[in-house]
Every structure is written in C-alpha cells, then in structure tokens.
Amino acid sequence: MHLSPEQLADDGHLEKALAEIAAAMADPSRIKMLCALMDGRAWTATELGAVAGVAASTASGHLNRLVLSQLVTFLSQGRHRYYRLAGPDIARLIETMMGVSWRRVTPPVTRTPLALRHARTCYDHLAGEVAVAIYDALVEKNWLTQDGAAITAAGADFFAGMGMPVAGKLTRKPCCACLDWSERRFHLGGQAGALLLAYFEKKGWLTRTPGFREVTFTSGGRRALRSLLDIAC
Known part of the structure; x- marks a missing residue:
C-alpha cells in the first residue's frame, strides 16, 4: 500500500x-x-x-x-x-520475522531450521553461517565497510576482477548489511550479495535444490572460498 x-x-x-x-x-x-x-x-x-x-x-x-x-x-x-x-525489502522483513520467531521456539525443534543455518538463500543472496563468514572476511580485507553500507575501492576491484562489477547505474543498493536470523550477525545483501550468489552458482561452487532454501557448497566451492577469503565450510 x-x-x-x-x-x-x-x-x-x-x-x-x-x-x-x-x-x-x-x-x-x-x-x-x-x-x-x-x-x-x-x-x-x-x-x-x-x-x-x-x-x-x-x-x-x-x-x-x-x-x-x-x-x-x-x-x-x-x-x-x-x-x-x-522485492528485497519483503525478503528482509520475512528474514527478520524468522529471527524473532526462532527465539520463541521451544526445543526440541524440527530439523529443517537447523539445516538452514549452515548455508541458505535469503531471497537473492546467501545467508547462514557461510554467508556471515563471507561478510566478516570482506570487512577484514577492507573490501566492505564495517557497517556494510559501501564497497570500498579495493572491494570494487575485487568484484570487478571476478567479473561482478558493483559500480555504475544500479536499480537497488550496491550493498547492505542484512541481519541473519539464525546467526544474529550480518550477511551481505543488496546488489553485491546477489552478484555473489549468482557468481557462485554459475561457477558450480554451490548447488541448489529446487523448492528448498538450503544450498550445498561443492568441493570446488569449498576450495574457492578457502583460496579467496580463507573460509572453511
């Protein structure tokens, strides 16, 4: 409305x-x-x-x-x-509501939410433990500002070098800090987050099961994350 x-x-x-x-x-x-x-x-x-x-x-x-x-x-x-x-704003609303609801679930809980915690999609970008680790690594390398509000010049070079330009005319925020409902920490949203998910999928570094939010990193994807960002998953 x-x-x-x-x-x-x-x-x-x-x-x-x-x-x-x-x-x-x-x-x-x-x-x-x-x-x-x-x-x-x-x-x-x-x-x-x-x-x-x-x-x-x-x-x-x-x-x-x-x-x-x-x-x-x-x-x-x-x-x-x-x-x-x-749109992404609706996805962020639902993700936030999941976090609020999760605190009200009394153990034991179903296995499905636990399976989502490692790696999943949050609309058009990655969420979960791996996504939070990616966000932290980008900040540590000074490719992303601490608040997630901007990609640094060095970060723009990294994305461009991977074939994922985050400059120019965009129809949405270049990046943003999206609060992860299961980790209670930030993962990368916005255009940069969407580019990362699309790039990982194109390279065959992760697989998605139709109808489910969980994603699975392939052996090549795990090697790539370790090489690029020093992340073990």
Whole structure:
C-alpha cells in the first residue's frame, strides 16, 4: 500500500496500513508460501498450494490476498501465473520475522531450521553461517565497510576482477548489511550479495535444490572460498 505524505501525516493511516500487512501475513498457509518464495524463484499457485498443503482454489485466494497487500507479485506466462516476493525489502522483513520467531521456539525443534543455518538463500543472496563468514572476511580485507553500507575501492576491484562489477547505474543498493536470523550477525545483501550468489552458482561452487532454501557448497566451492577469503565450510 502506497501512502502520500499527506496521508502519513493524518493520524491512523500508517497504523492501518501496518495492520493490513500484518493481517495478510497472519495465516499459517500464507506464511508457508512466503517462506517458500524466500528461495528467490518464481512459483506457480499449484506449487505454492502443495507447499502450504491446501487446495488449488484455496491457494489462489491466499495468493490474491498477498498480491493485494503488495507482499507478492506475479508474472503471467501462457496459462500460468508465476509468483515471487515483491522485492528485497519483503525478503528482509520475512528474514527478520524468522529471527524473532526462532527465539520463541521451544526445543526440541524440527530439523529443517537447523539445516538452514549452515548455508541458505535469503531471497537473492546467501545467508547462514557461510554467508556471515563471507561478510566478516570482506570487512577484514577492507573490501566492505564495517557497517556494510559501501564497497570500498579495493572491494570494487575485487568484484570487478571476478567479473561482478558493483559500480555504475544500479536499480537497488550496491550493498547492505542484512541481519541473519539464525546467526544474529550480518550477511551481505543488496546488489553485491546477489552478484555473489549468482557468481557462485554459475561457477558450480554451490548447488541448489529446487523448492528448498538450503544450498550445498561443492568441493570446488569449498576450495574457492578457502583460496579467496580463507573460509572453511
């Protein structure tokens, strides 16, 4: 929901908009769909319905609610609609909520969240233990500022040398510090984080399982991380 400055100045508009977003997310089936879309890919309504364990007609109703709340967007292609999160800001919101929720889970917990802790996707970039280690290594090498707000000149040279330019006209932040819900520390988000994930996947340094957020680093990927950033994973 987009509000004008005049609307925001009017008491109650912001609170109402916030309540509407919260209400759109306040359903276990819709939460399952949003979490599935955190892998950064586009899903059909049928696939999301299967993830949520609901019928196709019910899934469509849930997705319409998420679209109207601007949490999810879609692209029509042929007979299908392909749904994805509305943007990185929505992914950061969900990631933050996962962190808050994790503190309220009483052990023992299911194995799935634990499997996500080592390496996973956070929309279009890496998260988890390995991603936090990458962030720390970039800061230590002075390729990234301590607060994650900017790539240094030396860091830009590193990214460019790897074929991942982070300069020029961009449609989003060049980089940002994204709070990792499981590690409670930062991993790299923004354009630089997305470039790293895409580069690692292109080089065959990691593999992704369709429909899941977990990623697995290959033997070549582990060697590359050790060589480039002195990271063992």
